Amino acid sequence: MNERNNPNQVDRRLLTVSDRDIFVTVQRALLVGIILKNETRADKEESLKELTNLVKTAGSTPYIVQTKRVDKIDPKTFIGKGSIKELEDISKSNDIDVVIFDCELTPNQQKELRTIFQCDVVDRTGLILDIFSLHAQSKEASLQVELAMSVYLKPRLAGLGKTLNQQGGGIGTRGPGETKLETDSRLIDNRINKLKKELKKIEKQRNVQSSSREKNNIPLVSIVGYTNAGKSTLLKKLTNSDAYAADELFATVDSLQRELRIKDIQDPLILSDTVGFIQNLPTTLIESFKSTLMVATKADLLVHVVDAATALPEMHINTVVSILKQIDAKSNEIMVFNKIDKIDKATLNQLKESYPQALFVSSLKNDGLDLLKDRIAEEIFGIVSLGSYQINPSKLDTVAKFGKILNVRNESNYLVLELEMRDKLVDRLLSLKIMEKNINGE
Ligand SMILES: Nc1nc2c(ncn2[C@@H]2O[C@H](COP(=O)(O)OP(=O)(O)OP(=O)(O)O)[C@@H](O)[C@H]2O)c(=O)[nH]1
Numbered sequence: 001m002n003e004r005n006n007p008n009q010v011d012r013r014l015l016t017v018s019d020r021d022i023f024v025t026v027q028r029a030l031l032v033g034i035i036l037k038n039e040t041r042a043d044k045e046e047s048l049k050e051l052t053n054l055v056k057t058a059g060s061t062p063y064i065v066q067t068k069r070v071d072k073i074d075p076k077t078f079i080g081k082g083s084i085k086e087l088e089d090i091s092k093s094n095d096i097d098v099v100i101f102d103c104e105l106t107p108n109q110q111k112e113l114r115t116i117f118q119c120d121v122v123d124r125t126g127l128i129l130d131i132f133s134l135h136a137q138s139k140e141a142s143l144q145v146e147l148a149m150s151v152y153l154k155p156r157l158a159g160l161g162k163t164l165n166q167q168g169g170g171i172g173t174r175g176p177g178e179t180k181l182e183t184d185s186r187l188i189d190n191r192i193n194k195l196k197k198e199l200k201k202i203e204k205q206r207n208v209q210s211s212s213r214e215k216n217n218i219p220l221v222s223i224v225g226y227t228n229a230g231k232s233t234l235l236k237k238l239t240n241s242d243a244y245a246a247d248e249l250f251a252t253v254d255s256l257q258r259e260l261r262i263k264d265i266q267d268p269l270i271l272s273d274t275v276g277f278i279q280n281l282p283t284t285l286i287e288s289f290k291s292t293l294m295v296a297t298k299a300d301l302l303v304h305v306v307d308a309a310t311a312l313p314e315m316h317i318n319t320v321v322s323i324l325k326q327i328d329a330k331s332n333e334i335m336v337f338n339k340i341d342k343i344d345k346a347t348l349n350q351l352k353e354s355y356p357q358a359l360f361v362s363s364l365k366n367d368g369l370d371l372l373k374d375r376i377a378e379e380i381f382g383i384v385s386l387g388s389y390q391i392n393p394s395k396l397d398t399v400a401k402f403g404k405i406l407n408v409r410n411e412s413n414y415l416v417l418e419l420e421m422r423d424k425l426v427d428r429l430l431s432l433k434i435m436e437k438n439i440n441g442e
């Protein structure tokens with residue numbers, strides 16, 4: 001299992017995307033949900049619940065949760081004067097370390113609110129970036145997060161660089177892993193360019209690997225879905241391998257590939273796990289993680305995992321569909337509702353009625369996974385059908401690897417085979433001229 005820093009450790013208590021340097025054992029967070037014009041409290045409930053989980057994953061304590069209605073966004077402070085006064089009082093009397101807004105703040109709004117509250121102020125994007133930075137394991141993911149954070153921080157640090165450098169580290173200056181984030185805005189551009197170059201190099205290596213997979217006709221199946229849906233657990237169970245799974249948001253920020261073997265098929269498949277999606281996933285992250293997300297774009301098949309136990313499956317599905325569109329991933333998709341062990345029969349039946357094409361599994365309990373494997377095989381290799389084909393005798397072993405030979409008849413210089421084989425494998429062997437249709441129709 002991957003080593004993961006324990007967010008409960010003292011030195012893990014700080015949000016990285018900030019320009020302050022406060023050391024506290026447990027960051028007490030005040031969470032602010034925002035209801036915009038034309039939105040209802042119910043609309044925002046799930047988002048706020050998600051924000052609470054994000055804050056916990058980042059290692060802070062969601063101490064107080066407030067919801068504010070914003071009919072007209074104040075360009076200077078986002079929320080109106082009355083709300084500011086209220087939050088300021090709450091923040092001071094409860095010794096709040098960080099105020100976290102469930103929306104995107106402009107750099108100026110963030111700066112202004114920070115001055116008013118006299119504590120750290122972070123928006124949803126900053127919080128998500130922070131979690132990505134805690135969870136990045138591979139070199140590529142670390143560089144991608146650092147790039148996203150640098151792009152995010154650049155306008156936020158304008159004019160603050162000198163002061164920060166003098167403070168010498170801490171929040172906002174710590175990047176993923178051991179990297180120290182550049183805080184001098186004059187130097188950020190150089191760093192951004194360097195990161196982009198390094199990532200291009202890694203992307204090139206990745207392209208070499210993927211073209212060798214393509215040359216060898218090894219199909220790629222990519223698991224996609226909302227964060228915490230159970231993607232890594234599913235990959236682990238399907239391939240009997242190790243993948244880090246945890247009840248955290250964005251537990252996986254790297255892409256992981258494993259070989260998947262399907263009964264009766266000699267050809268392996270590559271199954272890939274990847275970073276989860278969330279509503280309002282920061283565009284800077286999508287940009288920076290493009291090469292990781294390419295795995296979904298290049299896939300021959302997408303396995304879209306949905307948490308069956310979530311309150312809003314439709315919202316999760318729509319979010320995933322819209323991000324897949326953004327990254328131009330348009331392969332066929334199997335929708336898989338996971339965690340059915342957590343829901344009652346009535347809910348399960350309701351989901352089955354609403355999504356008749358979907359599969360319903362519990363990765364944890366190994367329930368429904370064989371059916372899923374069959375469906376993957378069907379999508380990739382087609383259905384099994386019976387046929388009669390002619391081959392050169394030297395090709396018998398090769399053909400036997402792809403299907404079940406029921407009968408062999410020896411003709412003067414060729415063999416006639418009766419065989420059961422999946423459609424797409426038949427097409428492949430025909431196009432490679434390894435076998436041809438038995439024209440006598442026997
Ligand atoms: N009850 C139940 N829990 C599950 C099931 N599958 C996964 N989980 C749990 O759900 C949590 C998230 O699982 P992961 O596999 O890490 O989810 P993920 O989609 O990879 O999440 P991210 O990488 O964070 O996007 C873990 O605590 C798993 O143990 C399931 O079928 N049933």
Ligand SMILES: [Mg+2]
Nearest residue numbers: 231232251252
């Ligand atoms: Mg995962």
